Amino acid sequence: MASGSKVYVKNWPKNIKYLTRPTLSKKLDHAVLGPLGFDQKPGPRFAGTPSENVSIKQIIDQTHPAAGEYGLFATKTLPPGSHILDYLGHYHETTPEDTDEASNYDLVLTRDVGGTGRGVAIDARFSGNEARMINDYRGIAAKPNAEFKERETGIMGVYVVVNNGSKGFKGVRKGEEILVSYGRSFWSERREAMA
Template identity: 45%
Template sequence: MTPNTNNNNVSSQVPSHWPRHIHYLREPVYHSSVPEALRVFLLGPPNPKSAGLSTSRPPVAIRSISDTSHPAHGQYGLFATRKIPPHTRVIVYIGEIHCEDRPESDYDLSLYRSQDGVNVGVDASKMGNEARFINDYRGICAHPNAKFVDERNGETGRLEMGVWSGHQGIKKGEEILVSYGKGWWNART
């Protein structure tokens, strides 16, 4: 593991196979495009019980894809390091929270759309955590074994993009796969 100290939200412990040009985060970073009032809403009410919470690593590992039939052959994927029961929060998708249009990013997820039409995204193209390595299930298996869920974290109060296991759970050693959605694929064809 290599130290990375470019930001206060960057962890000093970087997981194996982490790209050197991507800042590893343990907490989201807020871009200047997020208005202060919206940032307060996204952060949620302070929870005194969240102080000193465990910062243990999620049950995942980044691994290279060596299977030549895999659509991401030669790249990386995210794999379960232990059995993950059904309907379990696996990891939070962490990156830069922003209110800009970023069509060039393959790592940008929609987090929230305000009533006045402001879109909030979380982009892990330049900074993020292990969740940025989750691949789409297409070409790998019949169905995803996990899904993205925008949710309010009960411990921190933050609005986050959680990754949850599906109804069958995820076996130890199995790749964690989601559906990127038709919109993601349509934007790239």
């Protein structure tokens, strides 16, 4: 299935392009793409189809920080440490010239590709997959139940945390919202922008 192929995903926003493979910035050259595996055949292995582990649902609970927006929910019980799905979007350098400063969907993949000193991030603001719908746990749960982790070189995965510190944590239950920590830097940048 090619990137951008017409794929039906329930509750997918019409103004966002659904991806089955990432798109690449023109600023990314062989020095960066090579160590990430994009210059090799077959290259990084992305799922290529919508994830069977998740569904996108509109948040109707008015006390939820993302009320009226969307969230990502488990369609089956996902045990601790299991891979949920990959985070897809537009791969770009972390330089100001190649970064959309207004994006809330930009995730750093690596700060130094193969010793080049060049960082790469994945931005799902205008194109991505279901992973762009993951909300931060703050105001929803005591701890995140999922985390971003590099699955293999060049691919950022979303995984169920092994232990979130909660007594008796058994993973993400069917129907439960998948929640990560966006990190302190995400929230401090947003506070600065609002000041």
